[in-house]
Amino acid sequence: MPNVHDRGGWPNEEAINLDNHEWLDWQWQTQALPIVLRQKGIINSDELRRGIESIPRDDYEAMPYHDRWATSIESLLIEKGILTDKEIQSKVTEIVRRWN
Amino acid sequence: MKDSYKPDYRINDRVRIKNVYPQGHHRTPWFIKGKIGHIAAIYGKFLNPEQRAYGLDGCPKQALYRIQFKQKNVWVNYLGETQDTLCVDLYERWIERV
Amino acid sequence: MKETHDDNNTAQNHSPHPGSQPDVKLSYRASRILAIKELLTAKHVISTTELETAINSLKSRNPTDGAKVIARAWKDPSFKQRLIANSEVAISELGYALDQHTRLIVVENTAAIHNVIVCTLCSCYPISLLGPPPDWYKSFGYRSRVVKDPRSVIKEFGLLLDTKIELRVHDSTADIRYLVLPMQPTGTSKFHESELAELVTRDSMIGVSNPTLPKHRRSSD
Numbered sequence: 001m002p003n004v005h006d007r008g009g010w011p012n013e014e015a016i017n018l019d020n021h022e023w024l025d026w027q028w029q030t031q032a033l034p035i036v037l038r039q040k041g042i043i044n045s046d047e048l049r050r051g052i053e054s055i056p057r058d059d060y061e062a063m064p065y066h067d068r069w070a071t072s073i074e075s076l077l078i079e080k081g082i083l084t085d086k087e088i089q090s091k092v093t094e095i096v097r098r099w100n
Numbered sequence: 101m102k103d104s105y106k107p108d109y110r111i112n113d114r115v116r117i118k119n120v121y122p123q124g125h126h127r128t129p130w131f132i133k134g135k136i137g138h139i140a141a142i143y144g145k146f147l148n149p150e151q152r153a154y155g156l157d158g159c160p161k162q163a164l165y166r167i168q169f170k171q172k173n174v175w176v177n178y179l180g181e182t183q184d185t186l187c188v189d190l191y192e193r194w195i196e197r198v
Numbered sequence: 199m200k201e202t203h204d205d206n207n208t209a210q211n212h213s214p215h216p217g218s219q220p221d222v223k224l225s226y227r228a229s230r231i232l233a234i235k236e237l238l239t240a241k242h243v244i245s246t247t248e249l250e251t252a253i254n255s256l257k258s259r260n261p262t263d264g265a266k267v268i269a270r271a272w273k274d275p276s277f278k279q280r281l282i283a284n285s286e287v288a289i290s291e292l293g294y295a296l297d298q299h300t301r302l303i304v305v306e307n308t309a310a311i312h313n314v315i316v317c318t319l320c321s322c323y324p325i326s327l328l329g330p331p332p333d334w335y336k337s338f339g340y341r342s343r344v345v346k347d348p349r350s351v352i353k354e355f356g357l358l359l360d361t362k363i364e365l366r367v368h369d370s371t372a373d374i375r376y377l378v379l380p381m382q383p384t385g386t387s388k389f390h391e392s393e394l395a396e397l398v399t400r401d402s403m404i405g406v407s408n409p410t411l412p413k414h415r416r417s418s419d
Contacts, residue, residue: 007318008345
């Protein structure tokens with residue numbers, strides 16, 4: 001059985017959805033962050049893809065495109081010991097408080 | 101594009117893609133596994149992405165080829181024309197001579 | 199399996215009534231990426247400048263860059279030969295370069311062959327020349343259908359391909375990025391290079407459609 005990301009030829013009769021959305025700030029950041037991290041040799045593209053492919057099946061299908069990237073970046077940074085889940089969570093709480 | 105090495109294959113060599121499903125990261129799509137095509141381009145050697153995906157250095161480099169398939173040989177009920185083709189870039193470990 | 203759209207999980211800059219203040223809330227994803235950014239900069243792993251430079255670089259790229267390359271190839275046969283033989287070196291003549299880890303191959307549409315590009319495994323795309331890919335290119339629908347039934351897919355984009363032409367689909371499974379060199383529309387041999395560039399659409403460089411000449415521009419060669 002193919003992995004969830006291995007998408008060629010899957011059953012799909014729907015017309016291609018041609019709607020396009022302008023990227024939000026966080027989405028530009030999500031696409032730019034790997035560029036900087038790659039330049040510094042902190043992550044590489046193959047790790048990023050592996051991170052996306054490792055997303056559990058149901059989550060992979062439910063998540064929009066940029067969310068999959070964001071999830072992969074986050075899990076790689078944690079895997080490499082650069083950040084911890086706890087400090088990300090604390091920082092998120094602080095940021096949300098700041099915004100509200 | 102080519103490194104100075106002697107590739108194992110030549111343009112138009114008939115090859116089969118290995119029909120294996122390893123656990124780790126690999127970029128060989130399911131639909132051409134086990135299928136027969138031919139060498140359409142020889143790209144030289146690249147760091148092995150299947151190793152790089154786990155933070156390893158990717159050495160030794162792996163030869164990369166473009167393999168071309170007749171669509172009718174890939175899909176049982178291909179709806180297009182008999183001359184339509186599909187090209188996929190694959191690393192040497194996935195290819196075997198027919 | 200239906201995909202959700204990115205709009206669903208953000209309320210950023212959504213203005214319920216014209217003229218009212220935007221209700222700026224931070225979405226879950228936005229807050230996490232911001233958190234990561236702040237933590238990484240605080241730890242001096244990256245700098246804000248580096249990130250902003252990367253964002254600006256991404257934003258600066260768009261299909262007009264690819265169009266210039268195509269237009270040059272249409273106007274200059276020897277450039278076209280160089281573009282096909284060694285795409286990366288050729289585009290550097292126009293000041294373009296690829297990201298360090300990718301290579302470029304330009305595939306030429308002819309009377310006998312029409313090329314279409316996809317990345318079934320994720321969304322690999324020649325960003326350096328086309329800017330970020332459209333949502334449809336990354337969709338499950340495109341990724342699943344274009345390898346198996348490409349003629350139906352390009353028909354949805356308005357392209358009806360002759361039954362004698364070979365439709366060649368390229369799945370970008372490694373670090374090679376593909377760009378389609380569409381056929382030059384008939385009646386344009388006297389066009390200036392800048393006029394030719396205006397005819398080259400992003401979709402024609404992906405291969406799902408062809409450049410066409412607007413009716414009012416059509417003339418005999």
